[in-house]
Amino acid sequence: MDIRNINLNKQALDTVLPVILCGGSGTRLWPVSRESMPKQFSRMVNEQSSTFQTTTRRVSDEKTFGRPIIITHVDARFIVAEQLAQSGVAAEIVLEPSRQDSAAAVAVAALCAARRDPETVVLIMAADHVIGDTEAFRTAARDAAEGARAGHIMTLGIEPTRPASDYGYIRPGPGLDGLPGLHAVERFVEKPDTAGAERLIAEGALWNSGYFLFRADVMIAELEAHVPEVLDAARAALEAATTDLDFVRLDATAFARAPKTSIDYAVMERTSRAGVLPVSFPWSDVGTWDAVWQVLDHDDQGNALRGRVELVGTTNSLVHSEGEGLTTVVGLDGVVVVATPDAVLVASKARSGEVKELVTTLRRKAHPEADAHRRMYRPWGWYQRIDIGERFQVKRIMVTPGGRLSLQKHFHRAEHWVVVKGTAEVTLNERVVLVHENEAVYLPIGAMHRLTNPGKIPLELIEVQVGSYTGEDDIIRLEDIYGR
Template identity: 35%
Template sequence: MKVIILAGGNGTRLWPLSRTNYPKQFLKLKDMNKSIFQMTLDRSLKLTALNDIYIITNEKYKFLVMGQIEELGYEASKNNILIEPLGKNTLPAIYYGVKEIQREKDEVVVVFPSDHLIKDEASFTDTIFKGIGLTNNYLVTFGVKPNKPHTGYGYIKPGQVIGEGSKVDEFKEKPEYLSAQLYLEKGYLWNSGMFMFRTDVFAEEIKKYSPIIYNLFNNNDLKDFFEAVPSISIDFGIMEKSQRIAVIPMDVKWSDLGSFDSFYEEFPKDKNGNINFGKDNLVESKNNLIYTDNDKVVALIGVNDLIVIDEKDALLICKKDNAQKVKKVVEKLKSSGDPRLDNHLTTYRPWGSYTILEEGLFYKIKRITVLPDKKLSYQLHHHRSEHWIVVKGTAKVTVEGEEFFVRSGESTYVKTGFKHRLENPGKVNLEVIEVQLGEYLEENDIVRIDDDFGRNSNY
């Protein structure tokens, strides 16, 4: 069995927690030891070996994927991390993965989104294995048994029983509440977005129902394929058209964390229905979700059904039943070019991370964390100088070819235009305060001369 994990989505409906350059699947929320992507990888490893898992993502998430795999103690294989040149929805991405797998032979493949929370993992694994027999003749989807009417999920109507599942009579788009109630009464299932099939059967259905994708892939290189192919979901392109679709019911606690109302359902609540990731300072308030990324005191008095998401550079407050409208805020931020749509104050790189502590017109102050045995690229800047103060660990610094060590409490200075590199030769994280001075302080003022990670962009 092979597994395809889709890890290219940007999860903007969970803004400001999830942002374009560090979306929800890579987040580690408070009290979580692993990211949602890492949990997905762990579940996949109960089905098959690491070398049989293919992760489809894009260039800006490539090193996030590799870093989070390595953090779990595994060695990430670059051959199994497939990079989409452009995001064109799920069907082109999945077909890309299928064609890579078919290079060896036809196989049974399971497709998982990387941003789902699933409990009852033993039951989940058993259900996946039970569906293998259906893949000889069907494309299999997994339908989660609903526990309430939900307007944020699509629905599947099961039909004739076959083996461990049923033929699919109909797919339904996200409904209004009354329709969702009716679907629940009639035994419909939530459409989980998880699939299983044989690669040869999938290719046959692609050729029949999405011939443009089939022909473009077989007659173009990868870049040209993604530029030419339409943006299309697997549901619309194949599942809603094919006559060879089966659904297997899955009785697990599941959420795609698609919005903050889904988010609210997944975490423990106090006796008043509140979820508070910070200190408890709620007075006469019920059914609220409060999340802050630091130790700030958030107090609510006499309010109910609110979502309060407090990040250092952004604050979201909305009624819980308006959580789906976060996408309207995202649209406004996008139209105005606001960088807070894309970036947190902390930015992750393959060598570690940096956090912007303060910035002004001609200066920027960062906290840089370099992981053990990692180093930044050998680089220069045309428009800024940098002053480094080591606060933890020992830094190996290279400036214009000269190497020297800077220890905790010591500092060094890099002039504008000088080639330089920061490296952590130690076994604990290196912490450095960087003060940038100059008339232009953006990340695209980097000229890379040498880079361990083969980067030719600012990611």
């Protein structure tokens, strides 16, 4: 592949190249965060934008940052593209065919940056963090970039506000020569218990934010020294990558050879080049429902509320309600209640981190709600199940203007489409017809069909499926503009 498809040449060499990692699934924030719509794309913290969208805007200062690279899992590619378009942010999107942890993603980022210039300064960011002061973050990135240009692998160390046992810590060492405010890293400390966290804070330790700044050539050298197998797999995956619409697809076979390991363990805990910049802006990785409660506004009883919610005698709790349903809580303290259209979570705030184990159990027992939402997003829009029973299923479908479903057929079901908003262009075997609001069309079993929205407003319709089997795998795609 010609790596020039990743459009880095437009970036000034004195700016920082932001690389946003957003391949995780966020299972500790189930049932809002699932494989089909991970937490970084949800709006559980800010009702106007996802944390991914907020992160992209955080690096929109062109004087400081270049055009970002987004590294995400292949299944999330259309969500990423849609949310970038909604935010008006231009970015390059690199697709991971499998989840190999952060070391492989960082290796890909460093190799991409080095193709532009080996001394490009790269900023590795997570897509799901909440930062309370954008300008302070940008200032910190500029300051840490000076350490990166001098050959250090810098990280941002957050000054702790509490003895958190769910974060790793950094012990800062002596100052770096000629770089005011920057320190060498004495050592990284794994997540301690509460007493250990208290001791670390008393000794001046910082939270490990997971933000890293480095020159591309420096990171490549460190990967070569400590985990050459990761670097080799990333290089091979990038060399054999292909373009797919606006995406760069890493080669699946080569990428899968990268050992699954974090960049913290692979490089940061081993390198002699690690540096840290202490920062004090508000920060959270919102990794649990307790962390979400901490970053939201509270009422006078200490409750954080979202959606249709009513409480009586309830304090210090998070109650999150989605959809039209009303969620009520009486007489509880320090709880998390999350209600979605197809699943409800009730947990103590203190043990909300155990939701990850709950999801493991749900998967083992084959509950579809473990990973799939009732509303499923597709490159053309979304569909949402309304009802399902023996030999039938009813869905609500929304197609964005210009959206086009694949040309397909089914072996086990017929479909009825009723347009409730907009105009549908329906391909039925050799015919193409327009179906307007309050009109319907019947698609027999085995008929080739396609749905397109030729209008300027969203198309909405009700689909009624009738047949012996209504599963999503009864779709034979004959043509698809999205390459599925």
